[in-house]
């Protein structure tokens with residue numbers, strides 16, 4: 001306090017007539033305390049909402065009961081997972097489940113689940129979590145930036161006060177016709193402009209740096225989560241809580257980080273301003289021998305009344321902003337779908353349908369934006385009326401009170417003594433400037449309310465995304481299940497609408513893949529095959545066949561760990577360096593961003609390839625095996641191209657097979673991956689794969705491929721299957737006739 005007092009004394013101009021000791025300073029602080037109390041009262045929103053939330057008495061919030069169910073749902077679901085000791089996923093989750101139950105119980109008890117974005121306890125809880133991600137340690141790059149930013153904000157406040165006082169002194173010397181002092185003050189005024197403009201520019205620069213630093217931390221954290229345990233697949237296929245993960249990972253994080261960095265300056269600077277300007281105003285009015293409490297008291301009454309009115313009539317901006325972001329995300333999603341499927345849409349001539357969908361998505365966004373604008377229209381009008389006019393009027397009364405209520409010495413003709421007039425002019429000019437700054441500070445604080453509510457919307461989306469990603473990475477999914485699909489004959493167990501994944505996924509030292517009573521169940525809980533048992537040993541080339549939708553690809557999804565196991569046991573060979581022994585090739589091959597070399601070695605990187613000691617000539621050899629050597633002749637191995645568009649359908653499929661020959665896994669899961677490849681090349685590919693010691697698990701409708709397999713698994717589409725050995729061409733032929741009958 002002593003240091004602050006010293007700085008204030010240094011910053012403010014010296015008044016010859018009055019000396020300000022500790023007494024004046026403490027009086028100033030008392031006055032400021034009243035001022036702060038005014039602000040506190042004018043912003044009871046947070047307090048009241050917190051109270052309302054914890055008491056569970058949301059006034060008029062129609063969603064509160066629905067949300068209560070949501071939390072209870074989650075809570076019970078967590079308990080289910082915990083209680084289910086058979087599930088490998090539940091074992092994996094054991095430690096986290098305890099934590100999650102505690103968290104959910106705490107949330108339920110405290111919160112009664114207000115999932116509506118807005119100023120509530122959940123917002124504070126989420127914000128704290130995100131701040132912990134953005135500023136992970138007390139001493140880090142971000143805290144350093146924050147420290148310098150704070151220093152600049154405080155400096156600017158001192159500079160503003162100094163400039164206000166300087167202007168007052170300039171006016172005083174003009175009134176006194178004191179040219180020498182006037183010129184000196186003017187010089188000082190120009191001198192202070194250099195650090196003042198530098199500090200202003202620094203504040204903006206640091207705010208942007210801070211926003212980017214926060215964004216980088218959040219993005220890195222979210223990306224790690226997004227790619228953990230195939231989350232990018234799980235979050236869109238097995239869970240329904242996040243609609244457009246891409247939008248949340250890019251746009252929402254960016255807006256949230258910018259908003260936090262902006263609000264930090266937007267909130268702290270007015271607070272510094274009010275603290276220091278309050279003190280400066282106290283000193284000025286005391287100099288005029290006025291009652292230092294009358295002004296703040298008036299401000300207290302006016303600000304608290306107007307703030308109360310604004311709070312009561314304020315629209316729910318948090319909810320509106322969150323919905324706007326949702327609709328914007330959907331619009332982007334539609335756009336990216338059109339880009340991804342441009343060729344298909346163009347062939348179909350589907351532009352009319354796509355245009356309708358795009359227009360609808362845009363109209364929904366525009367409608368929401370219009371709603372926000374119209375809500376803002378009258379609210380901003382009211383806000384401006386209070387802040388610009390009511391507060392300015394109050395300021396004028398505050399400034400004039402010390403002069404109007406004090407009796408000054410008069411000369412024999414009853415006229416004020418000359419020096420007193422110049423003193424009062426100085427006081428008025430300084431006080432007016434300080435009041436303008438103070439009003440500006442309060443206005444910024446008040447308008448920050450809207451920004452805080454908007455921040456609540458973004459916090460809800462970003463924190464919600466992180467929470468969902470964390471849960472899906474641990475195998476906790478929430479998806480609305482169609483009621484009709486729940487007649488599961490005891491195969492699935494539900495609790496609060498969510499199925500319990502009670503199957504076991506076991507890694508063994510055995511090379512075989514063993515399915516023991518494993519049901520094939522879709523994410524919508526449709527049971528395709530109630531119970532599947534079979535053993536696949538190395539060298540046992542398995543043909544998988546059956547009608548469309550019978551669960552052939554779904555079996556691969558289960559073997560790859562994409563879909564949860566709802567029962568039985570699945571034994572798999574132990575992973576090598578975290579990589580499975582299986583390699584899946586889909587019907588529509590995926591071409592990555594990169595060079596020809598990158599396509600062949602995918603998902604390996606160049607570093608992996610070097611580590612494996614694989615040379616370019618070996619890649620040429622691999623391309624030869626799939627009859628793609630002409631591509632290597634046409635293009636260099638290192639030129640980056642859009643291979644998705646350059647290669648034909650059959651070439652893309654052959655490129656995918658090239659990857660198989662590069663990786664040489666124990667098992668290959670081939671999902672109609674040669675449907676566009678000519679029969680002669682296809683045969684040579686299958687022969688090569690077998691020669692390389694790869695065990696084939698092939699989904700195909702092509703009879704020409706039967707001869708490369710020793711066993712067959714046939715689904716009938718009714719939930720039944722047959723697994724048997726194929727013995728020679730005759731056996732194959734008889735099996736074919738079995739199928740056709």
Ligand SMILES: Nc1ncnc2c1ncn2[C@@H]1O[C@H](COP(=O)(O)OP(=O)(O)OP(=O)(O)O)[C@@H](O)[C@H]1O
Nearest residue numbers: 237522523524528547548549550551552553554555
């Ligand atoms: N992500 C998903 N969510 C919900 N249901 C799904 C999902 N993926 C597939 N299904 C459903 O699971 C069933 C089996 O699909 P699957 O892809 O295994 O069929 P398939 O036997 O490979 O058929 P096809 O020969 O046509 O490729 C289908 O009824 C399908 O609608």
